[in-house]
Amino acid sequence: xxxxxxxxxxxxxxxxxxxxxxxxxxxxxxxxxxxxxxxxxxxxxxxxxxxxxxxxxxxxxxxxxxxxxxxxxxxxxxxxxxxxxxxxxxxxxxxxxxxxxxxxxxxxxxxxxxxxxxxxxxxxxxxxxxxxxxxxxxxxxxxxxxxxxxxxxxxxxxxxxxxxxxxxxxxxxxxxxxxxxxxxxxxxxxxxxxxxxxxxxxxxxxxxxxxxxxxxxxxxxxxxxxxxxxxxxxxxxxxxxxxxxxxxxxxxxxxxxxxxxxxxxxxxxxxxxxxxxxxxxxxxxxxxxxxxxx
DNA sequence: AAGAACTCCTGTTGGC
DNA sequence: TGCCAACAGGAGTTCT
Numbered sequence: 001x002x003x004x005x006x007x008x009x010x011x012x013x014x015x016x017x018x019x020x021x022x023x024x025x026x027x028x029x030x031x032x033x034x035x036x037x038x039x040x041x042x043x044x045x046x047x048x049x050x051x052x053x054x055x056x057x058x059x060x061x062x063x064x065x066x067x068x069x070x071x072x073x074x075x076x077x078x079x080x081x082x083x084x085x086x087x088x089x090x091x092x093x094x095x096x097x098x099x100x101x102x103x104x105x106x107x108x109x110x111x112x113x114x115x116x117x118x119x120x121x122x123x124x125x126x127x128x129x130x131x132x133x134x135x136x137x138x139x140x141x142x143x144x145x146x147x148x149x150x151x152x153x154x155x156x157x158x159x160x161x162x163x164x165x166x167x168x169x170x171x172x173x174x175x176x177x178x179x180x181x182x183x184x185x186x187x188x189x190x191x192x193x194x195x196x197x198x199x200x201x202x203x204x205x206x207x208x209x210x211x212x213x214x215x216x217x218x219x220x221x222x223x224x225x226x227x228x229x230x231x232x233x234x235x236x237x238x239x240x241x242x243x244x245x246x247x248x249x250x251x252x253x254x255x256x257x258x259x260x261x262x263x264x265x266x267x268x269x270x271x272x273x274x275x276x277x278x279x280x281x282x283x284x285x286x287x288x289x290x291x292x293x294x
Numbered sequence: 295a296a297g298a299a300c301t302c303c304t305g306t307t308g309g310c
Numbered sequence: 311t312g313c314c315a316a317c318a319g320g321a322g323t324t325c326t
Contacts, residue, residue, distance in 0.1 A: 002319060002320090003319060003320095006319075034302070034303090034320090034321090034322090035322095058320080058321095073320085073321095074319095074320090075303095075319095075320055075321085076303090076304095076318070076319060076320055076321095077303090077304080077305085077318085077319085105304085122303095123303080123304050123305065124302085124303045124304050124305080124318090124320095125302080125303060125304080126302070126303070126320060126321080127320090167296090167297095168296075168297075169296080169297060169298085173297080173298085176320090176321095178320090178321075185319055185320070186318090186319055186320085187319060188319095238319080240318080240319065260319095282297085282298060282299080283298085283299070283300085284318095284320095285317080285318090
């Protein structure tokens with residue numbers, strides 16, 4: 001569920017609670033999420049200090065003082081909540097009429113040295129956690145094939161044109177491929193294609209280059225991806241059903257969706273009179289405007 | 295080898 | 311109201 005902007009928002013919320021703090025104890029309430037927890041997970045975390053909390057693609061990386069990295073992925077329904085040390089409970093859904101998280105879905109509780117508790121709940125359990133040595137992180141199976149960070153300076157039209165060349169899959173499917181661009185998901189792929197006025201059906205290989213130079217569509221796509229992700233982070237991510245920022249405040253970017261979830265509504269593209277359609281590609285919904293996306 | 299289908303799991307929603 | 315199929319922000323594994 002959470003894509004790059006949501007994970008980044010969670011990172012910003014967790015950072016002041018985790019960084020510089022120690023794990024006093026960790027409750028691990030089941031042996032696995034999507035994958036088994038690593039051996040002696042809770043024990044290995046106990047007493048460790050968090051030196052930094054980073055993000056890579058949709059992964060959160062808590063760098064520990066013993067050279068290990070606590071790797072966390074939220075899957076589709078993973079969410080964190082924080083009980084502050086001063087006793088204040090910041091429950092997800094606090095600003096909503098939604099029920100609180102069912103206790104059965106709360107799988108991990110990190111008790112911090114300063115008295116704060118960081119809770120991880122995940123109804124579908126598509127999320128996962130692992131402990132990996134910092135020195136081998138980039139060679140680890142989870143990270144080895146991971147693609148470029150779309151907000152990095154290295155992500156340029158030249159780079160994208162080069163990587164899309166010869167691809168026979170749809171551009172929508174290509175944008176979801178984490179080995180290519182790491183962090184885009186189903187919402188922002190649709191939104192970026194709409195901003196760039198590119199049909200999700202277009203074969204990725206037909207977008208890129210002419211005589212070695214990126215075509216306008218490639219330039220527009222890179223610009224759109226960066227813009228939509230940047231704006232979403234600024235808005236604190238998108239809140240649909242499950243996602244809340246770590247403080248429990250909802251994201252606001254859902255109000256800026258131009259196509260995602262907007263089936264049947266008029267296209268909000270400038271000067272476009274089209275209607276937003278929902279189609280299915282590779283088993284996933286794509287929203288787009290057939291009138292302005294070519 | 296690339297691309298697509300299948301799979302994991304639980305909860306919500308919409309149609310009849 | 312009840313039931314049931316469809317769908318949900320991900321991505322590793324298994325097929326073709």
